[in-house]
Amino acid sequence: MSAEAELSAVLQRDAVTPLRLSLPWRRLGDAALPWLLPAALLALWFVGAGQGWISPQVLPPPEFVAETLRDLATSGDLWLHVSTSFARVGVGFAIGTLLGLLLGTAMGRVEAYLLPSFNALVQIPVLAWLPFVLLIVGIGEPLKYILIAKAALVPVALNTLQGFRQTPQSLREVGEVYGYSRRQQVLEIVLPHAVPTLFTGVRLGFTKAWLSLVVVELVASSEGLGYLIVYGRQLFQLDLVMAAVVIVGAIGWAIDRLLERLENTLHRHRPGGAAR
């Protein structure tokens, strides 16, 4: 029995026995439950907007938002913003990941020299770096690349350091017994063992990069998804704001899922079959 089931069993011991429904009905009910709250909120939104309880200036009716989404998608505006944002994340994330891998590897060697400074710099959030970088490189694309790269770099570097550090002693000993050279040790033992952790870092790095993209575009840009949000806000077009938020959320979610799936595959193929 899982902990969860056990716990609910204990906690529900003296709760009222639920209505006994036949199995198909129960299944249907179980499947429907998660949709209850969104459906209720959506209904409330529909009715509220229809009855004029809330001014459309403050909360536009859902059909407005849907329409705006459709307009964005068909007019091609959306693709312009999405591709701009993707290009920024792509470049920033690639640079950040590469530097993070290098830095993480380097830190394994000279940890005592590098890690304290790295830690100190990590304490400063992306938004605090923004004015600094802004003054140096201006408001153009490099600003976005640098900040997104910085956001991706931190988790990648830390996980790289961690990944190389956690090679089990037993595996190292096996390598020694077989008389592996240093190169072989690294290529055949340390690296394969570190890969899943490295990938976790890369995935986290992407999440951070995507978040920073939105932040950076909110503060300083003239196109892109974050800009779309600001633009809608400035024109008081909340339907545009909401549509953009939905798109940002959906893209972030989809890519995160994709990376998660990749990560799970990697973990399953971990040498020695050691499950995490």
Add this chain to the structure above:
Amino acid sequence: MSGPASLSRDAAELAAVQPLRPVDRSRWRGLVLPAVAIALWALLSWLDVVNSALLVSPQKVFATAADQILSGRLWRALGASLAREATGFLIGTASGLVLGALLGLWPLFDRIVGPSFNTFKQISLFAWIPLISVWFGLGDVAKVVFLSLAALVPVVVNTCDGIRTVPPALLEVARVYGFTRWQTLAQVVLPAALPAIFTGVYLALIYSWLATIGAEYLLVAGKGIGNTLIEGSEHFQMDLVIFGMFVIGLVGWLMNASARALERRLARWTGRA
């Protein structure tokens, strides 16, 4: 669920920042790089090779720092920021504890609210700011709402996870001893879930600090340490920008360090209990 996993990894990431081995004897090594960097910086600005108003000298930064500290401007800005952060943190954490406990203890509630919450959490926090600014204005109310949201998410996730992952063996013991539901909750579930709950609160503290800076950036109105940074940036005062960054980093570090110290103490206390 990707969210909670990435949150707990966030916690792991924060923890991983600590070196594994005690580095007491080699602590001076950590100071080499900053010392070299500062020396280089001082040298460059003294030699005046980079002809740019942006390369301010270390002395200038120190002068600005002294001015900000002595004139009281730093304390006003920092005080405003911290007061806001504390309010948002408290509201967010309190509601997060309630919501997390409900999700963890009440399966029906979890089935109804859980999926919606997980979807909500996927949306980048900062994307809410434009909506919040329309609904709550640009003042302190909007900022506190935003900070509460920032603090709420990690607390909910970790509280609910902590409660769900109470070892079944413990629950079995409670059942064997014929504990009542209340006793089980107070004496078994709560102590077992406490470390996870603490992780959530700790993350909430960090997140709400980041969100404080974000809120001051994106909901520009009023005073705060974020506004100091913006001011520096707008007036091309690199010294003020560097000083502001330093203060923000220092406050974050202090929060991190004190939460970690508290966590160690808590761990020892629950270990003894």
